[in-house]
Amino acid sequence: MAYIRSARKEDASRLSEIYAPYVVETAITFEYEIPSLAEFEKRIETTKETYPYLVIEENSVVQGYAYASPLKERAAYDWSCELSIYLDKGAKHKGYGRALYEELENKLKSMGILNLYACIGYPIVEDEYLDMNSAKFHAHLGFQKVGHFHSCGYKFNRWYDMIWMEKIIGDHKNKTEC
Numbered sequence: 001m002a003y004i005r006s007a008r009k010e011d012a013s014r015l016s017e018i019y020a021p022y023v024v025e026t027a028i029t030f031e032y033e034i035p036s037l038a039e040f041e042k043r044i045e046t047t048k049e050t051y052p053y054l055v056i057e058e059n060s061v062v063q064g065y066a067y068a069s070p071l072k073e074r075a076a077y078d079w080s081c082e083l084s085i086y087l088d089k090g091a092k093h094k095g096y097g098r099a100l101y102e103e104l105e106n107k108l109k110s111m112g113i114l115n116l117y118a119c120i121g122y123p124i125v126e127d128e129y130l131d132m133n134s135a136k137f138h139a140h141l142g143f144q145k146v147g148h149f150h151s152c153g154y155k156f157n158r159w160y161d162m163i164w165m166e167k168i169i170g171d172h173k174n175k176t177e178c
Contacts, residue, residue, distance in 0.1 A: 002096060004103045007053040007065060012040040014062045015055070018088050027121050027130040027160050030153045051081060052107040056096045063091035066100040068108055071117055079170075080115035081108060101141055105169055114170035118143060121153060122161040129156050135163060143167045 007015070020034045035043065047053045051068035064087035071080040083104060087096055105116065118138050123130040135145070147164035154160070 002056050002058045002063070002094075002099060004054055004056050004099060007044050007048070007055045007067070009041045009044055011055055011062055011065075012037055012044060015044070015065050015086075016040045018062070018064065018086050021089060022086060025129070027123070027153065027155045028134060030121060030155060030160075030162075032155070051111075052104055054100055054104055054107075056091075056100050058091075063088050063094075064096050064100060066097075066104050068104060068113075068116075071115075079113060080117060081113055082117045082119060084118075097137060098141065105167075109169050112170075114168065114172055116143070116167040116169060118165045120163050120165060122148070122163045124151070124159065124161055127158070129158075130160055135165065138165045138167075141167070 016034065016037060019029075019040075022028045023031050023034050044053055047067050047069060050070070053065070053067040055062045055065045057063065064085065066083065066085040068081040068083055071077045071082050083101070085097055085100055108116065118134075120134045120138065121130050122135060123132065126132060139145075143165035144167070145163055146166045149162045149164075151159040152162050
C-alpha cells in the first residue's frame with residue numbers, strides 16, 4: 001500500500017534519481033542539467049519553508065513526489081501557487097499522481113490557497129521527448145488550460161510550446177485583511 005508523507009532532505013538522492021530521466025530524456029522539464037544533490041536538498045528545504053513538498057512511498061521506496069511553489073514573488077499572489085509532480089518511470093498508471101495531487105490540494109486548501117497552476121511543456125507535434133500526457137493528466141484532475149506560449153522552450157534541437165493550466169479550489173471572497 002502506498003503512503004504519502006512530507007519530503008525530507010534525506011530524500012534528495014532518490015528524488016534526483018526520479019527527476020534525472022525527465023531532464024535527460026524528455027522535454028517535460030526545460031532544465032538542461034540534472035541538479036546536484038546539494039541543489040536538490042536546498043530545493044526541498046526552501047520549498048518546505050512555505051509550501052508542502054510530498055513524496056509517495058510503496059514498500060519503503062519513494063515512487064514519486066509533488067510540491068507547490070509560489071506563482072510569483074509578490075504578496076497579491078499569495079492565494080495562488082504552482083504545482084509540480086514527478087513519478088518514477090515504473091510508477092505510472094498506479095494512481096500515485098492522483099493521490100499526491102489530492103493530498104497536496106487538501107494541504108494547500110487548508111493554508112488558504114484558492115488557485116492552483118501548472119506550467120506544462122506542450123509539444124507542437126508529439127515526439128519522442130514530449131507528448132500530451134501531462135496536459136491530459138491535469139485536465140483529468142479538473143485543471144483547465146488558461147494560457148498558451150508558442151515556441152518558448154528550446155531543447156533537443158527543437159522548439160516546444162508551454163501551456164498554463166489552472167484549477168480553482170476555493171471561494172474568492174473579499175479579504176478584509178491582507
